[in-house]
Amino acid sequence: MAKILIIDDDVTFCLMLKALLEKSGYKVSSVFSTAEAKRKIEKQNFEIVFTDLRLPDTSGMELIKLIKKKAPKTQIIMMTGYADIATAIESIKKGAFNYIPKPLNPDEVLNLVREALDQAEGVASEENQDYSSLSGYFEGVSRPAQSLKEYIDLVSPTPMSVLIVGESGTGKEYAARKVHELSKRADKPFVAVDCGAIPSELVASEFFGHVKGSFTGAISDKTGYFEAASGGTLFLDEVGNLSYNTQIQLLRVLQERHVKPVGSNQEIPIDVRVIAATNEDLLKAHEKGRFREDLYHRLNEFQLNIPPLRERKTDILLYANHFLEQANSYLQKSVDGFDENVERAFIDYHWPGNLREMKNIVKRATLLARGKFITKKEIPAELFKQNSDDFALFSQTNEVQAIQRALKTTDYNKSEAARLLKIDRKTLYNKLKYYNISLPD
Numbered sequence: 475m476a477k478i479l480i481i482d483d484d485v486t487f488c489l490m491l492k493a494l495l496e497k498s499g500y501k502v503s504s505v506f507s508t509a510e511a512k513r514k515i516e517k518q519n520f521e522i523v524f525t526d527l528r529l530p531d532t533s534g535m536e537l538i539k540l541i542k543k544k545a546p547k548t549q550i551i552m553m554t555g556y557a558d559i560a561t562a563i564e565s566i567k568k569g570a571f572n573y574i575p576k577p578l579n580p581d582e583v584l585n586l587v588r589e590a591l592d593q594a595e596g597v598a599s600e601e602n603q604d605y606s607s608l609s610g611y612f613e614g615v616s617r618p619a620q621s622l623k624e625y626i627d628l629v630s631p632t633p634m635s636v637l638i639v640g641e642s643g644t645g646k647e648y649a650a651r652k653v654h655e656l657s658k659r660a661d662k663p664f665v666a667v668d669c670g671a672i673p674s675e676l677v678a679s680e681f682f683g684h685v686k687g688s689f690t691g692a693i694s695d696k697t698g699y700f701e702a703a704s705g706g707t708l709f710l711d712e713v714g715n716l717s718y719n720t721q722i723q724l725l726r727v728l729q730e731r732h733v734k735p736v737g738s739n740q741e742i743p744i745d746v747r748v749i750a751a752t753n754e755d756l757l758k759a760h761e762k763g764r765f766r767e768d769l770y771h772r773l774n775e776f777q778l779n780i781p782p783l784r785e786r787k788t789d790i791l792l793y794a795n796h797f798l799e800q801a802n803s804y805l806q807k808s809v810d811g812f813d814e815n816v817e818r819a820f821i822d823y824h825w826p827g828n829l830r831e832m833k834n835i836v837k838r839a840t841l842l843a844r845g846k847f848i849t850k851k852e853i854p855a856e857l858f859k860q861n862s863d864d865f866a867l868f869s870q871t872n873e874v875q876a877i878q879r880a881l882k883t884t885d886y887n888k889s890e891a892a893r894l895l896k897i898d899r900k901t902l903y904n905k906l907k908y909y910n911i912s913l914p915d
């Protein structure tokens with residue numbers, strides 16, 4: 475029986491929602507403040523948390539962070555008045571499952587609960603599939619993909635720290651796991667840390683561990699990430715989100731190669747390779763005073779750049795088919811491929827969420843597909859909207875740059891490049907000649 479926690483300072487409302495959910499067979503607890511909620515979440519596992527967006531003792535956003543930290547698999551449903559819908563949408567970006575406007579409609583509530591439980595099941599089994607091994611790893615054939623592979627092969631066996639730079643969803647964590655797998659540390663742990671998700675008051679204890687009784691709530695000894703990754707690899711995801719203070723502590727550990735758990739006098743030697751990832755320019759963050767230059771250089775002994783999907787057009791359909799195969803086996807379906815309209819739309823789309831976005835779109839479409847091929851009907855409409863394509867030629871000054879970028883993006887395929895530039899092949903040839911743009915052999 476799924477366990478649900480309701481957090482709302484409106485006592486009557488809490489009791490009504492509790493009664494509705496209990497009638498449908500769920501086991502429900504309710505609390506009226508964040509402080510109480512924290513205690514409950516520490517002690518018990520909940521499949522779903524319903525919480526009000528505005529609570530007297532903390533913001534709903536803070537609460538999402540905390541729940542995601544303590545219980546990453548718990549699905550969070552935000553309850554909100556109409557005035558707060560923008561914030562509610564923001565909460566989904568932060569990891570909430572969905573929001574529901576107040577006053578609640580009982581059918582909507584029960585539907586949402588079922589959806590949240592279904593998704594939680596999906597996520598759990600998929601995580602196992604993805605993380606038990608990297609068998610789903612796919613390299614791509616474009617030039618940027620090939621040089622990424624070359625660099626990964628080169629740096630993996632070395633002890634060098636690696637900084638992986640790329641937009642969200644491009645596969646930074648996947649690349650980090652690949653580096654670990656190809657390193658001499660492959661049979662030791664790979665510990666991934668989402669640097670943005672750790673509440674600041676817990677950072678030291680999470681990284682370095684603590685001893686029992688060192689602060690309220692330290693009910694037993696805790697092993698920190700560094701010790702847990704001993705002999706293996708520590709992956710610091712979104713490293714730009716670490717506070718300045720934590721950056722100092724981290725740098726010290728990396729230089730001195732030992733940690734001191736909170737509340738302990740004992741220094742524990744550590745042997746850990748660090749791989750960090752970021753989707754922002756850390757040198758710019760440094761200029762703004764948010765990131766320490768010394769730590770940047772310590773992490774950036776070698777840099778891997780993962781290009782966004784829109785800049786490796788030749789890989790797009792290969793990845794789409796790769797994800798289709800995965801989705802077929804995951805959903806026990808046998809969809810053959812994508813129809814021509816969908817393929818075209820995939821190539822033209824700008825993929826702001828990169829591989830993660832594509833994987834989700836393909837999985838959903840595979841589930842919905844009725845025939846042998848995925849059609850426009852199963853794909854979100856935004857993929858078919860006319861791109862405000864920044865390749866379009868609008869002035870002489872940007873022409874050379876735009877042509878060069880289009881060529882690079884398409885791996886120097888002139889027909890594809892002409893299509894991106896919205897000119898015909900012949901015009902492209904003329905322009906190449908006119909501007910004296912040469913192509914690699």
Ligand SMILES: Nc1ncnc2c1ncn2[C@@H]1O[C@H](COP(=O)(O)OP(=O)(O)OP(=O)(O)O)[C@@H](O)[C@H]1O
Pocket residue numbers: 604610611612613640641642643644645646647648649711751753829830833
């Ligand atoms: N090389 C790859 N082959 C196959 N699938 C991949 C590859 N890289 C990434 N993916 C898929 O894309 C998803 C996103 O990858 P990953 O989590 O590594 O991205 P990320 O860049 O670390 O994202 P974020 O910046 O949001 O943390 C993964 O779940 C994985 O399924």
